Amino acid sequence: MNITTIQSNFFKIRSNKAFELFVVAVILFSALVIGAKTYDIPAHVLSIIVWLDRAITAFFFIELSIRFIGEPNKRTFFKNPWNVFDTLIVVVSVIPIQDSEMALIGRLIRIFRVLRMVSIVPELRLLLNSLIKALPQLGYVILLMFIIFYIYAAIGSSFFVEINPVLWGDISIAMLTLFRVMTFEDWTDVMYETMEIYPFSWIFYLTFIFLTTFAFLNMVIGIVVNVMENEHAEEAKEKAIADGDITIEDLSRQIAELKQLIEQRK
Known part of the structure; x- marks a missing residue:
């Protein structure tokens, strides 16, 4: 399988309506996870939420990779401000800064993941x-x-x-x-x-x-x-x-x- 075929397959995935709807559903679920953290919940439930948050971050990384690989002209990918915004959100979310002085920024970045809804939905x-x-x-x-x-x-x-x-x-x-x-x-x-x-x-x-x-x-x-x-x-x-x-x-x-x-x- 050559590079052109791989790019074509990934382009079909990123253009698929079902895939877009699934991404939107994950973003909404991410918003619910962020909201759940604001409540006083038991430690075992909080640990589950932490793992869900990591799974969401991993999914966003995979989704962004699919979009980049499926882009026909990769030189123009980062000329789109929304792609730059999505990349920044994903990269900062991947960096392990939970126990550092940057933990507050990390939490803020995760809150802004909800804004990815705008980059996914054309009407927004x-x-x-x-x-x-x-x-x-x-x-x-x-x-x-x-x-x-x-x-x-x-x-x-x-x-x-x-x-x-x-x-x-x-x-x-x-x-x-x-x-x-x-x-x-x-x-x-x-x-x-x-x-x-x-x-x-x-x-x-x-x-x-x-x-x-x-x-x-x-x-x-x-x-x-x-x-x-x-x-x-x-x-x-x-x-x-x-x-x-x-x-x-x-x-x-x-x-x-x-x-x-x-x-x-x-």
């Missing part, structure tokens, strides 16, 4: 990639939201500090109080307290809620949804090209037609 990977690509646009919205928070916090700490110094003592505490208002966590208690001295202070709270909760948060959702739609469209194009439903020439022609249509509208 698409969601996270969309969120990351939306960050530049979200940055401006968050900056504007911070400005609104800062203005309202300055107003609140100036007018309401005498009413309740705990909530409005300075601008940083006032911003935390406004975050409580934005998330509707007993915000009416805060409002009614200031309304006893300033009857029209309800305008302060309602305008802040409309600006932040209803306006800016909907803008954030809209940006993320728009980026997700673009990601779905790009994925559909790549799949169509890979399946041969559309050629590069057809795609180039469609792009040229779109450019021509845009120039005509100008």
Whole structure:
């Protein structure tokens, strides 16, 4: 059996849906094992959990090896950030650091093994990639939201500090109080307290809620949804090209037609 045949067989294994589902099941089981360690359990049960954890680590090592051997172009394997993340998680999990000063890091790495679900499930990977690509646009919205928070916090700490110094003592505490208002966590208690001295202070709270909760948060959702739609469209194009439903020439022609249509509208 030559190297090409071995690579082809491993590629079939890593592309098999049953194998992917089994990996997902192991990741979920790993999360349960991590959660079980947080309980006060008998020593003999804890020893079983330790052996299960080692078996899970061994499986992840084998699974990563299968993916690497089955990769047609191994030079590009580590150019994928998710492959680097999976490799880092597996390598650190394999290193015996339980009784060393690095034991805490080892436990943290094992907790992050649950995140491997993102690298295995394409839909989760698409969601996270969309969120990351939306960050530049979200940055401006968050900056504007911070400005609104800062203005309202300055107003609140100036007018309401005498009413309740705990909530409005300075601008940083006032911003935390406004975050409580934005998330509707007993915000009416805060409002009614200031309304006893300033009857029209309800305008302060309602305008802040409309600006932040209803306006800016909907803008954030809209940006993320728009980026997700673009990601779905790009994925559909790549799949169509890979399946041969559309050629590069057809795609180039469609792009040229779109450019021509845009120039005509100008």
